[in-house]
Amino acid sequence: MVFNISKDDEGKRLDNFLKFEKGFSTRLIKKITKNDCVFINGKIAWADDILKEGDIVEILLKENKEQDIMPEDIPIDIVYEDEDILVVNKPPFMVVHPTKSHQSGTLANGVMNYFNKTKQNCIVRLVNRLDRDTSGLVIIAKSQFAHQAMAKMFEKNKVKKEYIAIVKGKMEGKGTVDLPIDRPSLDSVKRCVIEGGQRAITHYEVIGSSEDVSIVKLILETGRTHQIRVHLSHIGHPILGDELYGEKSNIIQRQALHAFRLTFNKLRGEDLVVCTANIPQDMLEILKKYNLDFQEDTYE
Template identity: 60%
Template sequence: MENKLKVEITGEHDDKRVINYLKFELKMSSRLTRKLLSGGFVTLNGHPARGKDVLKQGDILEVHLDTGDTQNIEPEDIPVDVVYEDQDLLIVNKPPFMVVHPTKSYPSGTLANAVMNYFKNTGQNCIVRLVSRLDRDTTGLVTIAKSQFAHQAMAKKMEGNEIDKYYITVVEGRMEGEGTIDLPIDRPSMDSIKRMVMEGGQRAITHYKVLKSSDEMSCLLIRLETGKTHQIRVHLSHLGHPIVGDSLYGRESSYISRQALHAYKLRFNCIRSGEKIEVEAEIPDDMKRLIELIEK
């Protein structure tokens, strides 16, 4: 399955050089543009294109996005719950207790191993380019880009706050209404895993709305405006309402064997068409049982 961009040049772009079209119309970085042109991955009317070539109305410009990149991640026969897929993106629903990417402690059995196997089985010559990551015990939506072009495009959307990211979580204690937490986050020391609300840290903004609450627990819908490491966990713990089961920022729970946090919904515009995309990942059973315990 070949992954490419094919564009018919309109009069608006008459006399524009290929390199400038790639940079300013397709919004590719200088580094990616050089890589594509020098590698022969750009053709103009079926012939290899040079950066200085001048476009004319009716020309056909093709950019071949499969640049033959490799990655040292072994495909493993692990089921993948695909929620959304197009030419550029794969969005999957990550189960609990699964690490996203191989590490020294978790060299195999990761989501990346599973996705590599999925790409292999579906005939897609892609590597795993993670647009987003989740903690091992957090469930829900993880976005993988199928090319450097797609990864770059999604990174720009994230920087421009053009991706709406929603989470469902259950916290300790009663919370009511809705609000915004706008507090900076940083690590108290370079070797600390734990983050804290700290003066001089990176700005972090979390919006929340209480869906259901009791004296013991509250279920919240979260929208992230920024995406700092452990942001939701740090902010809610700072408010005195740590996530149920979060042993790092709160305490373990007899109700659930992990932190009750689920990456629930994503909204963004399609990279190529601009069409609005909205995807959801079903709330996992352990969190459903937890939410049912909250008094109405």
């Protein structure tokens, strides 16, 4: 990574510049300076070096290739890629990362295979995750820096997270659900709206409805586990096919929830990145059944 120091950054310590201007964690700054991986104008730099206008700061990010994820020849739908991140459209019924019960066939196995085939010296660092039965956009960071920087953007709500859901019943209008979410007990998989839980904010707008189902766009202001599923169920419109927060459906074999769009700034530069994942076929079939239309260009 290369940074050209402007007049605005003159006089700053190197470590403060990297932390507050470029999103490096304190831990990573210590690691790269200790291992002689930072250079100013071609010379090894120290954390307390003072920057001057015109300085060129170069950082060598060395990846640790040790990761127990076997590459598998699984097709992945790449939506966007740059030097720092990979964004893929995860299909429904796919686990994002190996677990005890899902040792193979995961998104991470496919991504590792892609990194190997394209000779990218990366391990799989998931920035966000989706439930097995939720489809849509997942971001994978290619370095420790990218992972920390993207995680910070999510934490500060600088990533716009948009979803599409098909819910039970006729739902109308738009609004915001601002209700806390937590587990009712430590051993519970299910979450619920509960006093004293973590604050959770979901904005919604109905973009089509029939007497039986409605299609809803949602924007997450927070990112709690199962947030959309809990909030929609709480207001009386559980997601179609969501057996945990609603009931089984005979027209879809999963919850009809899709992570449709992510909008954020590139980590290097200020270019805006807009990633969109097409609505999967099983959800499109439901919309067709109920004569509901979804046009991506009208979804703003």
